[in-house]
Amino acid sequence: MANHAVFLDRDGTLIVDKEYLSNPAGVELLPGVAKGLLDLQEAGYMLFIVSNQSGIGRGLFTEEQMHAVNDRMLSLLPGVKFTHMYFCPDHPDDPKSNSRKPSPKFLFLAEQNYHVNLRKSWFVGDKDIDVLCGINGGCRSILLDGKYSADSHKSLKGQKYQAAKTFSEAVSLILKG
Numbered sequence: 001m002a003n004h005a006v007f008l009d010r011d012g013t014l015i016v017d018k019e020y021l022s023n024p025a026g027v028e029l030l031p032g033v034a035k036g037l038l039d040l041q042e043a044g045y046m047l048f049i050v051s052n053q054s055g056i057g058r059g060l061f062t063e064e065q066m067h068a069v070n071d072r073m074l075s076l077l078p079g080v081k082f083t084h085m086y087f088c089p090d091h092p093d094d095p096k097s098n099s100r101k102p103s104p105k106f107l108f109l110a111e112q113n114y115h116v117n118l119r120k121s122w123f124v125g126d127k128d129i130d131v132l133c134g135i136n137g138g139c140r141s142i143l144l145d146g147k148y149s150a151d152s153h154k155s156l157k158g159q160k161y162q163a164a165k166t167f168s169e170a171v172s173l174i175l176k177g
Contacts, residue, residue, distance in 0.1 A: 022061030104137030
């Protein structure tokens with residue numbers, strides 16, 4: 001039986017985006033995230049994180065520090081279970097990188113390893129590359145952008161996606177189908 005999932009960016013989607021966050025003390029959940037994740041989980045969605053973490057490839061923090069930030073985030077989300085947390089540590093200029101968003105590599109791994117039905121799944125993120133990752137993987141995508149304007153997202157021109165101002169609004173769109 002195929003599962004449906006919600007793939008989520010981390011920084012700017014679940015937690016406040018603090019450029020190259022490496023200190024767990026700096027983790028702040030965005031409004032509505034804890035309840036929204038529990039609602040999605042209760043509705044039967046598997047939850048995945050898909051995150052570019054170029055700070056590792058840039059030498060700004062270690063993989064261990066990134067995991068410590070993730071652990072702190074999880075401690076603020078009692079009852080929430082992520083099926084898997086995928087991350088790409090590569091520098092954006094690394095020509096060998098094949099997993100940086102908008103690559104759907106991690107979505108395809110979830111499809112293979114967890115029997116995720118990508119057509120019944122969603123990708124939620126705050127950047128164009130998040131939306132494109134979902135689209136490239138065959139998911140429905142939601143752009144979180146409290147200041148949304150079509151002009152600010154030219155790389156998404158002609159793409160089919162939805163926009164939400166808040167995480168709670170994105171969860172509502174997902175639950176409505």
